Amino acid sequence: MIRLVRAELAKLTTTRLWWGMGLALLLSGVALAALVAFFLTHGSVPGLGEGLEITDTLPALALARMVYTGAAQIGYLLTLVVGVVVIGQELRHRTATTTFLAEPRRGRVVAAKAVALAVAGLAGGSLLVAGALLGGGTVLALGDLPVFPDAGLLLRTLLLQVVALALWALIGLGAGVLIPHQVAALFVAVAAAWIVEPLLAWGLSFLDWGDGLAQYFPSQATLAAMDVYSDIDPRIAAAMGASPEQLPWWGGLLVLAGYAAVMTLAGIWLTRRRDVL
Amino acid sequence: MPVPSENQRAAGGTAVSVRGLTKRFGEVLAVDSLTFEVAPGRITGFLGPNGAGKTTTLRMLLGLIRPTAGEGLIGGRPYAALRQPLHTVGAALEATGFHPGRSGRDHLRVIAATHGVPDRRVDELLELVGLAGAARRRAGGYSMGMRQRLGLAAALLGDPQVLLLDEPANGLDPEGIRWLRGFLRHLADGGTTVLVSSHLLSEVEQTADDVVIIARGQLVRQGPIEELHGPPTVLVRSPQPEELARAVRTAGLEGAPAPDQGPGAFTVEGASLATVGDAARAGGVTVHELRALRTDLERLYFRLTQQQDPVLAQPQPDGEAP
Known part of the structure; x- marks a missing residue:
């Protein structure tokens, strides 16, 4: 199994994908965190009238959390894509044959891919967080705001952001197996995460029981795991797109891990059954 | 290498x-x-x-x-x-x-x-x-x-x-x-x-x-x-085709003219080169070519x-x- 994981890691590092993705994660971390920090330090609170600065109403911790997770949504989209590509490439370039000849127990191959992706996701997530600390931290420091308040809680947010990005990669892996055409899989996965899910959550918000359901969606679970909207006035949170009901951080983590587990297991199950043509 | x-x-x-x-x-x-x-x-x-x-x-x-x-x-x-x-x-x-x-x-x-x-x-x-x-x-x-x-x-x-x-x-x-x-x-x-x-x-x-x-x-x-390849086939060519046909028949072999192999060609199935050669000599026939035919595998x-x-x-x- 260790050899299989090594082989999968080698696959990830022997094409241009890894540094392209690494660079994208780092740069989006820098740019988006800086952008969020800029708007938060220069903006007023929507819906609360003029003259009320965001920095006055938000605790320092909440502000730092928003800044440093500002690139999370781009970040998990990128790791989702990597997850899809890890399977999609094997089918598209027909290397699956070679892969399954070397290890005919295909479930183990998918499991090895999941482990390699988790490692890559953690590494990529760390890059994004490093970028966010750099970009966002600079802007916060320039605005004379605390760069790293409540170190313990903020650290938990950052760590869970890294973990969440890795879990999204596993969701992508499952999507890549479920939709064995790489371009279609990419399209569906990205559209589901960025368009379908928010629209669905918005639609559900008109129903009494809807918000309770929306909090279990992957994006909402991700935000909950990172604790982005806790300690914030619910009206401000709502104005920023938070669903009124939020899971606790561990709940969000568990829900997201559940999605990753289900998708990975579905990938293993399907890969074992399919013919490799 | x-x-x-x-x-x-x-x-x-x-x-x-x-x-x-x-x-x-x-x-x-x-x-x-x-x-x-x-x-x-x-x-x-x-x-x-x-x-x-x-x-x-x-x-x-x-x-x-x-x-x-x-x-x-x-x-x-x-x-x-x-x-x-x-x-x-x-x-x-x-x-x-x-x-x-x-x-x-x-x-x-x-x-x-x-x-x-x-x-x-x-x-x-x-x-x-x-x-x-x-x-x-x-x-x-x-x-x-x-x-x-x-x-x-x-x-x-x-x-x-x-x-x-x-x-x-x-x-x-x-x-x-x-x-x-x-x-x-x-x-x-x-x-x-x-x-x-x-x-x-x-x-x-x-x-x-x-x-x-x-x-x-x-x-x-x-x-x-x-x-x-199946049973061997012998190709034999002679300037005296009629005499050759007779000689082959006399030796008790199955033969047939094979015009696609050129003038005076004759094929004998299920016989060795030696048997066909001996048959020709016994009939006093001049032989210009005597070889085994490979089956056209393609x-x-x-x-x-x-x-x-x-x-x-x-x-x-x-x-x-x-």
């Missing part, structure tokens, strides 16, 4: 057996109760027109396609039951791809990593198949022949006892084909079981010891390639596969049925 690492074979080698393999893709019966054996230490040509089911059969044998019925065994075990399978079986299948952005060397290193094969062996094989110069270039820029060589190197990584090659000559230049033939013979002499598929008999005619011919998913013929192969299915035996575009 460098030689792969020591081929210390267990006595007897590893045989491949296909038993009643059947695969149905929806309405299409791609492979139909196919049964044959591939012996160690011999080169077996696996022949059939495009779409006959060769690739599907190989993929079932390798555990890539789930058979509808039957089984394929390697050394008595299904492929999926092999641990570290590349040490037992090396396969280069048609339509096996390479990531265009990964170098040939990295492609092999990824496979090698699954079996703990050292990079040294990877470089050895790149040298062996003549890819050392292009090893660090992206495989997307490789020619068809280079891809074939890379596929062969991948198949040889684990120094396997069984080699399964699907249309390995496709894209190789004549020199490469010559090299491949010599190399496969060398491996077979060392005890390796070699199965080479092709849609052209002429490609394997010079190398194969045995042939397995299929058409429309069914077995048409299997056995040593000499047996394809024509025979065409007939064999066409009888099975007149449509599929026509030249087909490349690519197997699904």
Whole structure:
């Protein structure tokens, strides 16, 4: 199994994908965190009238959390894509044959891919967080705001952001197996995460029981795991797109891990059954 | 020429057996109760027109396609039951791809990593198949022949006892084909079981010891390639055709004029050169040519596969049925 994981890691590092993705994660971390920090330090609170600065109403911790997770949504989209590509490439370039000849127990191959992706996701997530600390931290420091308040809680947010990005990669892996055409899989996965899910959550918000359901969606679970909207006035949170009901951080983590587990297991199950043509 | 690492074979080698393999893709019966054996230490040509089911059969044998019925065994075990399978079986299948952005060397290193094969062996094989110069270039820029060589190197990584090659000559230049033939013979002499598929008999005619011919998913013929030739035929030419015909008849042989072999030609079936020569001398006939006629295997192969299915035996575009 260790050899299989090594082989999968080698696959990830022997094409241009890894540094392209690494660079994208780092740069989006820098740019988006800086952008969020800029708007938060220069903006007023929507819906609360003029003259009320965001920095006055938000605790320092909440502000730092928003800044440093500002690139999370781009970040998990990128790791989702990597997850899809890890399977999609094997089918598209027909290397699956070679892969399954070397290890005919295909479930183990998918499991090895999941482990390699988790490692890559953690590494990529760390890059994004490093970028966010750099970009966002600079802007916060320039605005004379605390760069790293409540170190313990903020650290938990950052760590869970890294973990969440890795879990999204596993969701992508499952999507890549479920939709064995790489371009279609990419399209569906990205559209589901960025368009379908928010629209669905918005639609559900008109129903009494809807918000309770929306909090279990992957994006909402991700935000909950990172604790982005806790300690914030619910009206401000709502104005920023938070669903009124939020899971606790561990709940969000568990829900997201559940999605990753289900998708990975579905990938293993399907890969074992399919013919490799 | 460098030689792969020591081929210390267990006595007897590893045989491949296909038993009643059947695969149905929806309405299409791609492979139909196919049964044959591939012996160690011999080169077996696996022949059939495009779409006959060769690739599907190989993929079932390798555990890539789930058979509808039957089984394929390697050394008595299904492929999926092999641990570290590349040490037992090396396969280069048609339509096996390479990531265009990964170098040939990295492609092999990824496979090698699954079996703990050292990079040294990877470089050895790149040298062996003549890819050392292009090893660090992206495989997307490789020619068809280079891809074939890379596929062969991948198949040889684990120094396997069984080699399964699907249309390995496709894209190789004549020199490469010559090299491949010599190399496969060398491996077979060392005890390796070699199965080479092709849609052209002429490609394997010079190398194969045995042939397995299929058409429309069914077995048409299997056995040593000499047996394809059937009973020997003697060609004899004389400026005195009538006297020759009489002499042959007198000797109790079956003969017939063969105008397609030139003027005064006569063929005698089921007789040796000596018998025909003696018959001519006994009849006092002058003989200008006396030789054994080889069966036109290509024509025979065409007939064999066409009888099975007149449509599929026509030249087909490349690519197997699904």
